[in-house]
Amino acid sequence: MIDAHVHLDWYKKNEQTIILEDLADDKIDGLIAVSSDYNSCQRVLELAKENNKVYPALGWHPEQEPIQSLELTKILELIKERQSEIVAIGEIGLPYYLKKENPQLNSKMYEDILEEFLQVAKQCKLPVVLHAVYEDADTVIQLLDNHRIEKAHFHWFKGSETTMNKMIDRGYVISVTPDCIYEKEIQSIIKYYPLELLMVETDGPWPFEGPFQHQMTHPKMMKHSIAKIAEIKEKTIEEVSSVLLSVTKKFYRV
DSSP states (O other): OEEEEEOGGGSOHHHHHHHHHHTTTTTOOEEEEOOSSHHHHHHHHHHHHHOTTEEEEEOOOSSSSOOOHHHHHHHHHHHHHTTTTOSEEEEEEOOHHHHHHOTTOOHHHHHHHHHHHHHHHHHHTOOEEEEOOTHHHHHHHHHHHHTTOOOEEEETOOOOHHHHHHHHHHTOEEEEOGGGGTOHHHHHHHHHSOGGGEEEOOOTTSOOOGGGTTSOOOGGGHHHHHHHHHHHHTOOHHHHHHHHHHHHHHHHTO
16 A cells, blocks of 8 residues: 555654554555645655655645745745655645635635646646645646646545546546545545546544544555445455555656
């Protein structure tokens, strides 16, 4: 298994140690460690330096106050400088949940920030890791088209069949978290989306409910996600595991 989206730098140091020491025993081949701001980018690069199973992605998480131009420039320059060491640009996208809390939020400002990252992704020939759900996904698809970005990963995707059809046509990949065990909405997405465009993730340290209540989010939880995907797709766990791993390795070139 490969965790296709995890905020490894958000864990406490002792929790990072537990996760990294467990990788071999839990048959986890890697962690795609995304970033959320400039300091996060630096921490993720350090974690990758310490462990070759950590694959860094550099970006800026959109669910926060708009980034200042100086910090944005620093992140974009860091991406260009370290492009040979990173596997993607991410996490980037649009602030769906922040906008729900504050409908007056300047969406155009966030779209402009996203476009800066897409331009660098095109220039550096790097895939993008996206935080874009529901109607935001349609906006992002249009921006991806405008910048001719072909490799896009919509993490923890939620949206309509119409939106999914657009994504499937373009060959975009999505990933699901352990909430697929108990969330009907995510189960219906798994049923609809082709297995050949699916990956699994944790989005750790985000906590989960159901059988994972009060547990530290750990990549080993993906075993349960894979079993649920196999059940929904009516395939063996072995077959599903093999496809998911292949999709992730191919997308991230790891």
